[in-house]
Amino acid sequence: MSSLQIARRHALVSFAFVGLIACGDSLPAPDAAPPSTVPISPAGVFAVTSTLDLRLPPAAAPAIATLTAATDGPDDPTRYLIDRMIGSLPDGSVKAIATVAAPYIAAYINARLVEIAPRFVAGIEGIATGISRIATHLGTLETLQVGDDGTGVRTITAVRFEVGGAKTVVPLADAGLADITAAVRVTLDATGRFAISEHAHDLPYGAILRLGLVRAVIPSVEPAAHDLAGALARLLDCDRLAAVVADGIGLGSAALYAHACRATMTAIASEIEGRIAAIDGAALGIEVAGSASAFDDNGDGRADELRAGRWTGAVYTGPDRELINAASFSGAAAR
Numbered sequence: 001m002s003s004l005q006i007a008r009r010h011a012l013v014s015f016a017f018v019g020l021i022a023c024g025d026s027l028p029a030p031d032a033a034p035p036s037t038v039p040i041s042p043a044g045v046f047a048v049t050s051t052l053d054l055r056l057p058p059a060a061a062p063a064i065a066t067l068t069a070a071t072d073g074p075d076d077p078t079r080y081l082i083d084r085m086i087g088s089l090p091d092g093s094v095k096a097i098a099t100v101a102a103p104y105i106a107a108y109i110n111a112r113l114v115e116i117a118p119r120f121v122a123g124i125e126g127i128a129t130g131i132s133r134i135a136t137h138l139g140t141l142e143t144l145q146v147g148d149d150g151t152g153v154r155t156i157t158a159v160r161f162e163v164g165g166a167k168t169v170v171p172l173a174d175a176g177l178a179d180i181t182a183a184v185r186v187t188l189d190a191t192g193r194f195a196i197s198e199h200a201h202d203l204p205y206g207a208i209l210r211l212g213l214v215r216a217v218i219p220s221v222e223p224a225a226h227d228l229a230g231a232l233a234r235l236l237d238c239d240r241l242a243a244v245v246a247d248g249i250g251l252g253s254a255a256l257y258a259h260a261c262r263a264t265m266t267a268i269a270s271e272i273e274g275r276i277a278a279i280d281g282a283a284l285g286i287e288v289a290g291s292a293s294a295f296d297d298n299g300d301g302r303a304d305e306l307r308a309g310r311w312t313g314a315v316y317t318g319p320d321r322e323l324i325n326a327a328s329f330s331g332a333a334a335r
Contacts, residue, residue, distance in 0.1 A: 035299030042150055042188040042294070044302050046331040048142040049160075050311065053325040056135055057205060057315055059282035063275035064135060066268070067128040077124045078113060079106040081236075082245070084268065085260040094252040098245075105248045109241070116240055123221050123235035127228070130163045130217030131272075135209055137162065141169065144196075144331060146186045154199065156180040159208055161216035168216040175211045177204060188294060194306055196290035203286045203315065206279030213276070229269035238262050288313030290329060306331035 056064065070080040082102050089095040098105075113121060139160030146152035157179050158171045172179055185197040218231045225231035238261035239254070246254040292309030296302060311327035 035296075037295050037297070038190070038192040039188065039294050039296040039303040040301040041148065042146050042186045042194060042303060043148045044146055045334045046144040046146070046303075046306060047334050048144050048154075048306070048309075048329055048331040050140045050142060050309075050327065050329040051160075052138050052140070052311065052327040054136050054138065054315060055322045055325060056132075057279070057282070057284055057317065057322060058320075059279045059284060059317060060135055060205065060209065060276075063209070063272060063279065064132060066272045066275060067124075067131060070268070071125055071128050075103075075106045075110055077121060078110045079103070081261075081264065082106045082109065084264045085245070085257065088260045088263045088267065089252075089256070094249075094256070097251050098249050101249050105245060108248050109244060112244065116244060117236045120235045123231070126164070126221040127217060127231065130220055131209070131213060133163055134161050134212035134216060138208070139167075142329075143334075144184075144186075150186045150188075152184045152186050152196075154182050154184050154196070156201075159211065161212045163212075163216045164220040166216070166220060168212075168219075170211055170215050175207065177207055177211075180204075188303070192294045194292045194294035194303065194309075196292075198287060198289035198313070200285055200287035200316075203284045204280055205284045205315075206276050206281075209279065210273065210276050213273075227269070228273060229266050232265040232269055233262070236261070236265065238265070282317050284315060284317050286313065286315050286324075288324070288327065292329065292331070302333070304333045 070077045073079055079102070082105055086095060086098045086102055089098065109116065139162065140156045141158040141160060143155045143157060144152060145155075156172070158169055161168045161170070180201050180203075182199040182201040184199050187195045187197075189195075214227060218225050218228060222231040222234050225234055238258045242257035242261055243254045245257045246252055288311040290309055290311050292306040294303040295305045295307060297304040307330060309329035309331065311324065311329060313327075314321040314323045316322070
């Protein structure tokens with residue numbers, strides 16, 4: 001092909017390209033880049049769910065110890081119950097003889113416990129396990145409000161208990177408790193790291209534990225009961241137990257031992273509830289800082305989700321600190 005022919009071909013291609021432009025056609029544009037999932041602002045209102053694994057605060061140990069004492073011996077809970085029953089008897093020869101006979105009576109009743117009180121052992125162990133669970137594993141429902149300048153407020157509005165595979169959510173207001181609030185600062189970096197500043201707030205631990213006992217633990221063991229005394233009374237037929245005790249000791253009436261049994265159930269419940277109530281006299285608090293990955297799902301520059309959140313910090317009583325074992329959170333923007 002001659003140089004003149006090549007020049008003519010180039011000219012024709014140029015004229016055709018100019019013609020396409022003149023007719024309003026254009027070359028196809030490359031595909032647009034997908035919008036970034038990294039938000040540029042931390043501002044928003046987020047519904048947050050947190051889960052905390054705590055070490056048992058020293059102030060709560062006595063409440064847990066009462067139930068532990070009922071289940072930690074080889075003859076428990078029968079021996080614990082018999083000892084408490086006999087201890088509640090009026091002083092005299094019946095109490096003295098029953099005290100000596102207690103180990104033998106406990107062993108005798110243990111052998112017949114499935115017949116006398118088929119649900120008692122499992123019930124006591126369920127209550128003990130449930131209280132230990134809610135004392136060290138706690139969930140919260142919260143609202144996190146963040147302004148354009150990063151200042152914010154974290155508000156805990158409800159608690160969540162997990163006992164026996166069931167989850168129970170209770171608003172703080174339902175228990176007569178005020179929402180728990182704390183001022184925070186939030187920063188957001190170029191990678192989407194959403195950081196919540198360290199902050200502290202009171203922790204009404206005793207009130208929360210009592211709430212979990214009534215709303216989660218007791219229903220898991222005895223759904224018809226409304227309090228611990230009621231649950232214990234339903235788990236054990238005191239009249240039937242008393243008849244066996246009276247027969248085994250050979251001294252004292254069944255009515256006497258039945259009265260002692262009921263008094264013991266009430267006393268155990270009152271002791272546990274009293275020790276739980278006393279926890280808040282220690283003025284517990286919690287201090288934490290948080291970090292999560294923020295995601296902008298709709299490309300508007302604001303965070304829609306907070307994923308893989310982690311709290312770090314401690315529960316404190318005065319200068320004493322107990323580090324949190326593990327704590328996580330997640331959140332979603334409230335639109």
